[in-house]
Amino acid sequence: MSTPQAQPATPHFANYINGEWVTSSKTFESRNPANTNEVVAVYSKGSAADVEKAAAAAAAALPGWASTPGPGRGAILFKTADILEKKFDQIAAEMTREEGKTLPEAKGELQRAINIFRYFGGEGSRMDGVMVPSERARVHVFAVRKPIGVVGLITPWNFPVAIPAWKMAPALIAGNTIIVKPASVAPLCAWRIVEALHEAGAPKGVVNFVAGSGGEIGAALVNAKPVKAISFTGSNDVGHWIHQEASKRRLRIQLEMGGKNPTIVLGDADLKMAVENVVNAAFFSTGQKCTATSRAIVEDSIYDKFVEATVERTKKLKVGDGMQPGVEIGPCVDEGQMNTVLKYIEIGRKESGEPKCGGRRLTENGLDKGYFVEPTVFADVKPEHTIAREEIFGPVLAIIRAKDFEDAMKIANDTPYGLSSSIQTSNLSKMFDYVYRAEAGLLTINLPSAGVEYQLPFGGTKDSSFGPKEQGPAALDFYSDYKTVYIKY
Ligand code: NAD
Numbered sequence: 001m002s003t004p005q006a007q008p009a010t011p012h013f014a015n016y017i018n019g020e021w022v023t024s025s026k027t028f029e030s031r032n033p034a035n036t037n038e039v040v041a042v043y044s045k046g047s048a049a050d051v052e053k054a055a056a057a058a059a060a061a062l063p064g065w066a067s068t069p070g071p072g073r074g075a076i077l078f079k080t081a082d083i084l085e086k087k088f089d090q091i092a093a094e095m096t097r098e099e100g101k102t103l104p105e106a107k108g109e110l111q112r113a114i115n116i117f118r119y120f121g122g123e124g125s126r127m128d129g130v131m132v133p134s135e136r137a138r139v140h141v142f143a144v145r146k147p148i149g150v151v152g153l154i155t156p157w158n159f160p161v162a163i164p165a166w167k168m169a170p171a172l173i174a175g176n177t178i179i180v181k182p183a184s185v186a187p188l189c190a191w192r193i194v195e196a197l198h199e200a201g202a203p204k205g206v207v208n209f210v211a212g213s214g215g216e217i218g219a220a221l222v223n224a225k226p227v228k229a230i231s232f233t234g235s236n237d238v239g240h241w242i243h244q245e246a247s248k249r250r251l252r253i254q255l256e257m258g259g260k261n262p263t264i265v266l267g268d269a270d271l272k273m274a275v276e277n278v279v280n281a282a283f284f285s286t287g288q289k290c291t292a293t294s295r296a297i298v299e300d301s302i303y304d305k306f307v308e309a310t311v312e313r314t315k316k317l318k319v320g321d322g323m324q325p326g327v328e329i330g331p332c333v334d335e336g337q338m339n340t341v342l343k344y345i346e347i348g349r350k351e352s353g354e355p356k357c358g359g360r361r362l363t364e365n366g367l368d369k370g371y372f373v374e375p376t377v378f379a380d381v382k383p384e385h386t387i388a389r390e391e392i393f394g395p396v397l398a399i400i401r402a403k404d405f406e407d408a409m410k411i412a413n414d415t416p417y418g419l420s421s422s423i424q425t426s427n428l429s430k431m432f433d434y435v436y437r438a439e440a441g442l443l444t445i446n447l448p449s450a451g452v453e454y455q456l457p458f459g460g461t462k463d464s465s466f467g468p469k470e471q472g473p474a475a476l477d478f479y480s481d482y483k484t485v486y487i488k489y
Pocket of ligand 1: 158236239257419
């Protein structure tokens with residue numbers, strides 16, 4: 001007879017304020033979206049009062065951190081990267097269990113976060129300023145970067161390690177102190193970064209972490225007196241609210257929000273490559289990338305072949321628990337997100353007709369314990385249909401027919417959003433035409449619309465974004481200000 005195994009206790013993750021792990025009597029849990037019987041972690045639920053304490057600690061730590069030489073700040077970021085690397089397999093698995101993306105996707109994202117810490121660690125020794133000749137004799141002029149102060153960082157669940165990393169690393173290297181508020185469905189990776197920074201020797205108060213309700217913590221961050229800037233990534237509704245509230249205090253803000261990203265496929269494209277790129281961009285990470293393609297705008301001459309090949313390829317995608325080898329598409333992150341996706345599929349059925357493939361929740365072979373939706377392709381979608389206009393944030397692709405390149409450009413740009421956009425073509429002239437006319441902040445050509453690199457500016461235009469770009473050298477423009485100096489000698 002086998003002896004009953006003791007269940008390991010679910011780990012509890014505290015908030016981090018002024019260099020201390022602070023537990024709260026109120027808690028919340030995260031569950032594995034591939035198997036909702038599994039509680040992944042329990043978190044202390046932070047409050048507005050915790051934000052106040054974190055803001056005071058961050059303000060107190062600011063002078064010391066801001067006056068630490070850049071290379072010294074960089075050394076802590078390098079060490080953080082090393083610590084994350086040592087825990088690579090553990091953190092990647094935690095990401096898959098908490099957010100649902102496949103293990104290879106989680107590893108790719110974690111590697112990117114590590115690269116980001118190393119990139120900005122190096123910025124500590126490079127931090128540029130401006131030095132130009134004065135127009136006056138015996139006058140020396142220059143401008144140096146200085147930090148903004150205490151910065152609030154509010155992050156979404158879909159890139160639970162990369163987005164916190166691409167906000168935290170530049171904020172810290174520029175000499176700011178920070179308060180991080182992660183999304184409640186997947187806070188663990190951001191917590192791991194904070195743990196790594198703690199182990200790497202970040203002085204107390206420089207890094208603070210408060211998890212909890214978006215409404216409460218978000219409002220407290222926007223209203224906390226010491227906070228001078230907010231960087232937010234998430235939905236348009238919350239972004240617009242932050243914009244309004246933060247304007248009252250004239251906070252510096254950076255908002256990265258939703259998208260309705262197009263991929264144009266022209267008749268001269270390599271069909272096989274175009275199909276691979278669109279399927280990758282539409283369905284990988286369960287369509288939950290902000291840069292995912294949700295509209296394929298296909299030139300008439302290649303339309304039928306493209307639809308047929310895309311449906312054929314989509315049907316072969318393996319959906320399941322992202323921890324299993326060979327699985328390509330994981331679950332939606334939670335029940336709310338799954339229901340939103342299913343709601344849009346029903347709207348699509350009514351407006352655009354039966355999908356060419358997919359279109360339902362998957363419940364067979366144990367998938368009923370998770371939030372799985374079949375990768376779904378709608379064809380003959382009209383540009384005015386709801387599924388061609390509103391962000392779905394799930395594995396749903398709308399294929400739209402375009403008469404020619406001009407018509408495709410018009411349809412692609414006819415959206416209030418402007419995050420990413422892609423074209424598949426072998427015509428060099430049309431590539432350049434597209435580059436100068438596409439209304440989006442991130443363009444790809446003969447590549448998926450999703451999949452960006454950390455050493456370049458990142459962000460959208462139009463309603464997708466507000467404020468300076470993130471990542472690459474551009475990131476420092478948000479997290480620092482110039483101090484200009486004139487010296488007569
Ligand atoms: P969300 O807006 O619901 O939440 C984002 C963060 O804001 C979370 O931490 C949440 O707790 C917090 N929040 C919620 N209410 C708040 C409030 N009133 N004040 C302050 N903070 C509050 O978004 P989500 O569901 O986590 O993420 C999905 C959305 O994010 C999609 O629209 C997607 O397009 C967008 N996104 C954009 C980018 C980009 O770079 N443009 C990247 C990733 C995700």
